[in-house]
Amino acid sequence: MSPHRPPGEPERPVAVPALPDLPEATVARLPEYLRALHNLAENGHETVSSEWLATAAGVNSAKLRKDLSHLGSYGTRGVGYDVALLIDQIEYVLGLTQRRSVALVGVGNLGHALAGYDGFATRGFRIAALFDADPVRVGEEINGLVVRHVDELSRVAIEESIAIGVIATPAAAAQRVADRLVAGGVTSILNFAPCVLTVPDGVDVRKVDLAVELQILSFHEHRKASLTALPAAGAATLTPLPGDLAATDPQEAIGT
Amino acid sequence: MSPHRPPGEPERPVAVPALPDLPEATVARLPEYLRALHNLAENGHETVSSEWLATAAGVNSAKLRKDLSHLGSYGTRGVGYDVALLIDQIEYVLGLTQRRSVALVGVGNLGHALAGYDGFATRGFRIAALFDADPVRVGEEINGLVVRHVDELSRVAIEESIAIGVIATPAAAAQRVADRLVAGGVTSILNFAPCVLTVPDGVDVRKVDLAVELQILSFHEHRKASLTALPAAGAATLTPLPGDLAATDPQEAIGT
DNA sequence: ATTTGTGAATAAGTTCACAGCC
DNA sequence: GGCTGTGAACTTATTCACAAAT
Known part of the structure; x- marks a missing residue:
């Protein structure tokens, strides 16, 4: 957005705000993109497509493009993103140009x-x-x-x-x-x-x-267990929840 | 919503699923509520209002009530929640009844x-x-x-x-x-x-x-700095972003 | 021919505000 | 009077799908 000024509106001297205020969800993902980009750079890649970078960062490409679009327009249609440029840009936005x-x-x-x-x-x-x-x-x-x-x-x-x-x-x-x-x-x-x-x-x-992280995982374990236990459809005649603290699969079973 | 069957469709003998499938955001907060509840229990509290518990868990009370409502209806209007009961309930849902x-x-x-x-x-x-x-x-x-x-x-x-x-x-x-x-x-x-x-x-x-956590904090530092630097309004005649890597406050300054 | 950037559509999450119950 | 439970309003986030650019 700065060095490559968008060709659409070249004369406007009005400045871009110093920092676009990004959605929190985007901010939280930028570090992950940055890490993926550094990996790519080390492996000698000079450009990368949203598809590739998204995969490397564990998100889908639409999300990645939307996220990056908040920073400005640093990609080239038909080509992809310039790895080095994008690294600079993200590091700047995250305030990492200063230790x-x-x-x-x-x-x-x-x-x-x-x-x-x-x-x-x-x-x-x-x-x-x-x-x-x-x-x-x-x-x-x-x-x-x-x-x-x-x-x-x-x-x-x-x-x-x-x-x-x-x-x-x-x-x-x-x-x-x-x-x-x-x-x-x-x-x-x-x-x-x-x-x-x-x-x-x-x-x-x-x-x-x-411990909170483990407890969240525990919830999903518990859920997966209860799902595999009730094979599929009706799941009828079950009114669990404590007092009875019914357990619904072998691993889960405590006193059934 | 589980023991108190919704008054609309009362006859349906179909059971409630063993685990209500909670919104992810709710799941992520339950461990925090649980911790706060254990603190309360240790201090001898037997009941707690949504207001109090919310404060202890660092959220607002509407969110807390909405979250807990997903588990069922374990509060008493005019009184609050039974601490011990709620602990049992959350531990059950999180699958912590099993080590x-x-x-x-x-x-x-x-x-x-x-x-x-x-x-x-x-x-x-x-x-x-x-x-x-x-x-x-x-x-x-x-x-x-x-x-x-x-x-x-x-x-x-x-x-x-x-x-x-x-x-x-x-x-x-x-x-x-x-x-x-x-x-x-x-x-x-x-x-x-x-x-x-x-x-x-x-x-x-x-x-x-x-490191990602620090980088997210770094972004907010950077933003706070850039805000206090531009006193308020126009912020015009500023075209920062790299290559010039303009820094906008004393702490931020590198080469200005 | 590809791949970005983005409006429009959808989904998820939060907050408001109040009816209903103690 | 006090407090929960919850629809309705609102905000934020994600996904779709395609026009614009190279």
Whole structure:
């Protein structure tokens, strides 16, 4: 949309808004497209069709085209998309042209793993500081970073201009940590603690809860089981749901 | 809507299906409600209003009521919901009345952390087996479980009737692992590897990609920054987007 | 001949607002 | 008076299907 100005309206000097405000669903898929594009680029592809890219990203091509159309028009009809150009474009929109600093709070089981996860570094982020409340952990060095006490969080967040805070503490501590991040000027939080955070307007929180993911899968397992149990049609004379907690297949059976 | 048969068609003896097929969006929120309910129960609450529970789960009350209405009618007008009853109901629907066995594949950085994560155990799951392809890791004991070689995966999955497979391997290995899980009868997969998996119909895959979460947050950071930079109205005479890669606020600035 | 970009149609999800029950 | 359950209104997201472009 910028370098290749659309030939239709060439004179208009009115600018495109700095960032088209994309549908959330689209934003959530762009990183996946980006990953697929990087794979293609590594394999030497210079262009790619919506069909191909869609398959690589696990969506259908109509959705992909609609998503990309929100960014502007970077494809060539009859040919496809220029891989390198599209990478630049998506990285720009996602704000990845700047490496953002991340503070990781809670260096327990999960936090330790996150601190060592190289996927962050390779995809545009820099873990800039580690924190923990446990004095035993403070001072420990992980991946070249020394764990600091969480009391320093707000101050350091400002000093290091932290863009994103990652909370990997127990649920009980998470809200206090969030408050300190906010006090330190952080406006984006990724929360691994199984609890709801309250934050001021303008602060974005995303939550990842590993047990929740399993529970969602569990639902589908349960459903698949109940479907294969009732062979097909009528499914009559069944009024399940607890109190009786009827189980409907061998794997499911508990007390039938 | 299940026990209270709709007054329109009262005679039909056709039974309600064992599991109401809930909207996906609802399914994804039930675990959150469940967590909030357990908190309430621990604090001695016996009933709860939709308003309260909604707040605790971080949604609005209309959404909560609509979600719960899909399960049936377990509230009492003028009073609220019976906490214990609702817990039972949600756990039943999610299939958590049965403890499901999980196989975790890939005992590296992240896998190690997952193997030690007690949130799985406390929320209805049992890690039943660990696998890795690296001979050095095979045999290692983690949390009372010995790491087995991934070649044994299919066989063990059948023997232990694994319900859910968790993939925490590098991307390059993930598809092969998925194939083995499927061969072992596993129909639900949680994928932490940054890649798209191809699986047969009837197999559910959920993906968690930590870098993707950060990238989504990055987009919102970028947007917030560009908004505060353009004070308000016209925003004219700005033609950003790359090649010039114009940055629009101090934090964003790279070369302006 | 292909393949994008997009209006129009459909589906899914959310919110409103209030009737109905306690 | 208070609170649930739910149609109806609205918003967001997905899919279809084809005109426009190369």
